[in-house]
Amino acid sequence: MLALRDLQKSLPICGALLTMALALGGCSSQLADYTPTDAQAHPREPGTYLPVHDLPPDRDQAIIPPDQRAKIEAELAAARDRQSVAAKDAK
Known part of the structure; x- marks a missing residue:
């Protein structure tokens, strides 16, 4: 009897966590999808200084x-x- 009561209490919490995980998972996407096609590529050498x-x-x-x-x-x-x-x- 005690196990059934615990299951009834934790079921809504698990459902809410599952729903939240699915909702947040649907929001994630690749950042490459948002870059325009005519964007310039970043330089391959990341530590170069600007020409002063x-x-x-x-x-x-x-x-x-x-x-x-x-x-x-x-x-x-x-x-x-x-x-x-x-x-x-x-005035």
Whole structure:
């Protein structure tokens, strides 16, 4: 009689554990399935350092021509002045 009572108590627990194991097992998959087909392969030599001797292009070159830079600065200054006037009027 005692064994039957123990079996009745442990049966729901075993069922819950089995259900949880099956649910978690269904969630697992290969990570390779998620990589895109056009992804670059990783290098075979895992301990290589990044090339530190490669420097960025020279900063002396103007990226924006001076005439366009002056125009942008004037537009920003005008916008700043308009916002300060609007902020004073809002008070």
